[in-house]
Amino acid sequence: GxxxxxxxxxxxxxxxxxxxxxxxxxxxxxxSYKIINETDVHYLEQEIMNITDVFLNKIAKGNRS
Incomplete structure (x- = not known):
């Protein structure tokens, strides 16, 4: 914390x-990306995973913007 x-x-x-x-x-x-943390921890975890997937896909494709 x-x-x-x-x-x-x-x-x-x-x-x-x-x-x-x-x-x-x-x-x-x-x-460019925002995670709104106004619900339960499970929703927050899912949002983090979704954005992480976006970043990893961009890196894998060589697109870092």
Whole structure:
């Protein structure tokens, strides 16, 4: 975990706002791939596997963009 991990919702909101102030939101918006983590761990694992497959297929084909 992160040094600033917390289970307290107010701490989480404060950290998220701080990071958005650093421009993290802009970086996320410009990303080619996003994993939305708003459901259960099984869905998250499946999303990670799907994106991993995309990356591995691109590497296998020599397309790294």
């Amino acid at each position: 992160r040094r600033d991990d917390s289970v307290d919702i107010e701490d989480i909101i404060t950290r998220d706002r701080r990071e958005l102030g650093y421009g993290v939101g802009n970086v996320i918006e410009k990303s």
